[in-house]
Amino acid sequence: MEVDLGREPLAERFSAELARRVSDGDRSSVSALVGSWGAGKSWILAHIRQRLPADPQFTAANAALVSFNPWFYADDGALFAGFSSLLVQGTLEVQRARKRVASLLQSIGPAAKFGGVDVSGPVTAIGEHLMASTPERIRAAIAEGLRRTNRKLLVVMDDLDRLSPGELLTVFKLVRLVGDVPGLHYLLAYDEVTLQHLLEQTPLAAGSPERARRYLEKIVEHRFAVPPLTQDQIEAVLFRRLPIHTGLGDATADLDEVMDYRLQGLLSRVITTPRAAERFVDLATSVPAHLWQELPASDLYESLFWRMFAPDAWQVIVDERRFLTGQEMLVGEDERKRRAATVLNRLSTATSGLAIKEDLLESFIEHFPSLGLGAGSNNIAQYPERERGMGDRDFADHYLWLEVPPGAVSEVEIARLLSDMPSSAASSGLNELWTDSARLTLSAVERNIGRCHESRPYLLEWAASVYDALSPVMVDAFQRSDRALRAFSARVIRDLDADQTQALRRSALFAGTNLSVDVSNVLERFTSDPEILSAFKAMAEEAIPRLVNELASTTAAGLTEPGSAAAYFRLARLSPVQLRTVTTTMLDSGTWDGIDLLSLYLATAFEPEDEHPIIRWAEAEGHLGGEIVESIVQIAPPAPTSADLNQLDVIGDRRATTLALVSLRRGGSG
Known part of the structure; x- marks a missing residue:
């Protein structure tokens, strides 16, 4: 989707300046359109290409505009051949001049890679090398061809910042080769920071940023800089295009309700080009509509921000999600602090080099309160848990899947x-x-x-x-x-x-x-x-x-049935005194068996220190009293000596498991 960013005046001004330079007598020039990746250079170039052919100055100078994208060529040889073909076909109308210039260019090109130049016109299979070819002779031949046809040419080169260091030097070699031919002009488009970094890697600059900068200044005479986005433009290209939901189907027209000012500020800092804005909008609009109803929009936007602009940190969050959502079994405050410090250090390393590092770390701690321990805070309560947020164990996978994951409840x-x-x-x-x-x-x-x-x-x-x-x-x-x-x-x-x-x-x-x-x-x-x-x-x-009567009519075999067991625990909560009375009566009469009674308190091991099934002794004593529990333990028959607690089947043989645990307690180990 193309958003009007008010760039028409820029394209108009740049076009007018280029037309003036091209029509200015018998000079040559090299201009550059510079801007970061995604800043809109291609958009401005497209409008320049559209405007220049209709510009009165440009047409009065009998000028033509041709495009050459060196990124399309596989290596230095192909690049040189393509440029040769462009000059031969695009600048010279006289067949003899075409032949001469093509041969001259071939002779100084990369000999091992160049081969024959096919100009796909009246000249075919040019393979002859002229003797004593020099840059001066090539410039003179091209200048003569342009003079005789009274023609001027503007060569537009885009994507120079995508070339390898060697390919970039080849392009600049070609530009300098015919750089001062009257009537031949260049417009180069690139990201200046990236281009200088490429030049630093060439033998010419030998790793020196200063030498790379000076070399570039020798090539380029005039810079047209694409300005960064204004806040109004960011509003247009980003914030006004984001999906806005408050959750569960409620729509709102106010972005402030779904995205806090801090995140809006961070987005404004990192999104400086239309392309970056487009990428974030695409990511947000790719989220299924129903997921915006499942999760808080503010947390969902925060996670998308991390995913796109801090991908290394996002991977740490994915790797450490069990700790971050409180699902790791950690014993003691010291262990939790050490673990938090380790994860926080990983996040710090993953965000190193980012201008927004401190903001990101603060945001991580806010969303995952357990990280506060790693930051030296002893009070993680100052970071309350965010319901349905990334730190909520029931919802963390929603943010990873960008969907309601299997097993979740919608x-x-x-x-x-x-x-x-x-x-x-x-x-x-x-x-x-x-x-x-x-x-x-x-x-x-x-x-x-x-x-x-x-x-x-x-x-x-x-x-x-x-x-x-x-x-x-x-x-x-x-x-x-x-x-x-x-x-x-x-x-x-x-x-x-x-x-x-x-x-x-x-x-x-x-x-x-x-x-x-x-x-x-x-x-x-x-x-x-x-x-x-x-x-x-x-x-x-x-x-x-009613419960007392129900239990009084329950046999020993029926005590562990679901209905009777539920009635037993219900009476335990309502009246422990009545429970003890009926239990004593049923045990004394032999209607109930003590082992079956204690099996109601049998539980699976779920604490770290539990190596086998357990009986909830404290709960049993709270309901029945210590005297009744102890009497059952003392009169219980011995368990088989071969009983292995780790192999006991709690569900399949509750009585055997209970008997083994009772024997263990009676022996002083339980």
């Missing part, structure tokens, strides 16, 4: 389902997502529930149905989902309005459910509303006798 899909509540399709959709990833689904629901206030009561009904389906086969996994649902429900209840609270109390799908009973234990941490607390306390008190 924010857009969650928002759609919430808006469709209480339809059965919405509940089914949430159930499917919950089955695939309970934690991610619940987190996404919490993030988006604020957009769907009306759906809150229905969400509690959905949570109650999911809660009843939980199976405490594995204590640790069960309790994570169990606690998460209770805390989630408490927060939803806290945010209900008065009408929703009344409706919830009357809801047969929630009032009196296991979740409504269990949430009473945590509700005080989230609300101080006396009516709500009183209502849920009453539900809990009504449930206690």
Whole structure:
């Protein structure tokens, strides 16, 4: 897309100056159009080519414009041959003069590479070398041809900064060879910094920037410099063309809402050419539209900025993403500090040489708070976690993929389902997502529930149905989902309005459910509303006798069944005293077996120091009391001597695993 940057006056002024130089008597000239890569040199050259043939001064001088791009030629020989052909065909109309100049140029060209020059016109297969050829004779022959035809020529050479050092010297050799032929003019286009660096690598400059600069000054008489973009031009070529979304489909016309001033300032510093702006706009517009709804636009733009303008640092972020998102298992503050310092040092090295290095490092620490430890900060709380940002472990891969990655839960899909509540399709959709990833689904629901206030009561009904389906086969996994649902429900209840609270109390799908009973234990941490607390306390008190009766009728074999196990832990939360009473009665009567009872507290090893499955002894003692637990341990039968704790199958044989761990404790090692 071509953006009007107000460069027409530049092209007009440069064209007029070139026309004046070409028409100025019998002189020759070498001019240069200089600007960094992507600054718009090609755009200005195109307009110069368009304007000059219609310029009165240019046409009155019987001048012609021809283009020669040395970058198209494979080596010095091909380059020399192409330039020879250009001069022979483009400047001389007399066949005899063409032959003479072509032969002269051939004779001084790279002899090993040049070969025959095919001028593709009336002159073919020129291969003869004239004796005693000199630059003076070549200049005289070309000058004579131009004089007789009363013609002047402007040769435009672009992309000189793409040549090798040797090829560049060949071009300058050709320019200097006929540099003072009256009526022959050159316009060279290049990035001046790159060109001088190329010249430094030639034997001519021998690594000296000063010698390279002086040599260039001898060649070029006049410079036309393409100016850097103004702030208004940056606005036109960059900021006004960027996609603007606030997320989840909300559109805004204000860039400041999706990109902070700091990032806008950095973009203005590094994007100094239309081409650089075009590249960033292309990258931003290539991001799928739905991803702008999944992620905060400000964080997404920041990641695109790192990806394009600090690619080495971006690779470090990709390599170290587990640490940066808090997924590495590190023990102790010292180890975390050492790890943070290592990663921060890698990022510092990756950004060395960049003018915006300090800004980048500050931005990295802001997005990945754990890096603050490497910077000497003992308080990473000063860098709060950015929800759905690059440092959020649930979203980091979104920024790497520039897509919703496999296994992730779509924010857009969650928002759609919430808006469709209480339809059965919405509940089914949430159930499917919950089955695939309970934690991610619940987190996404919490993030988006604020957009769907009306759906809150229905969400509690959905949570109650999911809660009843939980199976405490594995204590640790069960309790994570169990606690998460209770805390989630408490927060939803806290945010209900008065009408929703009344409706919830009357809801047969929630009032009196296991979740409504269990949430009473945590509700005080989230609300101080006396009516709500009183209502849920009453539900809990009504449930206690029911749970006692349910457990009292449970056999030893049925104790570890999902329904009975859930009732056991529910009573443990509501009334540990009642749980101890019923447990003592059932153990004394022989209805329950102590090993089966303790197997309810069996958990997989998930701490670094855990080498095998464990029993949650502290939790068991908190529910039952230390006396009951210890009595079970002491009277339990011995475990088989061959039992290998590392090989025990927690799910397949819970009793054997529990018995082995009880024996270990009784022996003084557990």
